[in-house]
Amino acid sequence: MTDLHRFQSFDGVSIGYRVLGDPSGWPTLMLHGFLASAETNWFLPGIAAAVAASGPIGGRRVIAPDLRGHGRSDAPTDPAAWPRDVLAMDQEALIAHLHLIDYDLVGYSLGARTAVRMLVRGAKPRKLALGGMGDSGLMAAGARAAMFEDSIRHGDAARDPRAGRRVHAMMAAGGLKPEAMLGVLSSFVATTAEEIAAIDVPALVVAGQRDDDNGSVEGLAALMRDARSARVPGDHLSAVMEPALAGAIVDFLKD
16 A cells, blocks of 8 residues: 655655555665656556565565655745755655665666765665666766756757657646756756765666666766666666566665
C-alpha cells in the first residue's frame, strides 16, 4: 500500500512524497526525472514495487518525492523560489524531516543530477544508483538546460520543433507550469570532474542502450571511485518502462 504525505521544505514550499513498503524496511529515496513524477518514473513502471519488495528481511521502505514544480508538490513561479541547488536542498530537508541516517539513494535523469548534487553537498547514502545520466550531463549542465529552455519558451518555434512539441506535450500531460520548469533549469549547478571523483560510495550508473542524451554512463562511472556502468534496452524516455532497469537497480541495491 502506498501512503501519501506532504511536508514543508526549508523555505515553506510544500513537497509531496509517497511511501511504499514496510515502515521498518531499509529507507530508499527515489528521485524522478524532469517533466515527470514519482508516479510516472517509479510507480507505473513497477520499479518502486520491485525495490520495496527487495532487500533484507522486511524489504525496503521506498520514499519517492515529487520534485519541486512536479506532480503533487508546489510549483512556485517566483524566481526567488528557485535558488541554485534547490532540488538538492529539498531532499536534504526531506531527509531531516524523516530523521534518516542510513539510506540508499536512487535517481533518474534530473533525479540523478539531484542525487549527485546531494553528495557534493555532503549527503552520505549507503549506495547510489544513477539512471539516465552521464558525464557531460553533470559537468556541462547548461547545454541540455538550454535545449529545454528553448523548447519551453518557444514550442513549435523552437530551434528543434520536434523537441518543442514533445516538451509541451509532456508539460500538458503532467499539468506542469512553464514558469516552474524554467525555475528548475535555472537552479542547475554544474558538477566538476574533481567533485565526481570525490564521491566514494558504491554506485551504479545505468542508461538505455540508445540513451546518450546526458553523455556517457561509462564515462561517468570511470570518473567515480567505486562505480560500475550498465546498459538496458530503450532510450532516455522508454528505459524506465523496461523490466531490465528495475532488475539492474534491485540487483545493485541488494548486493
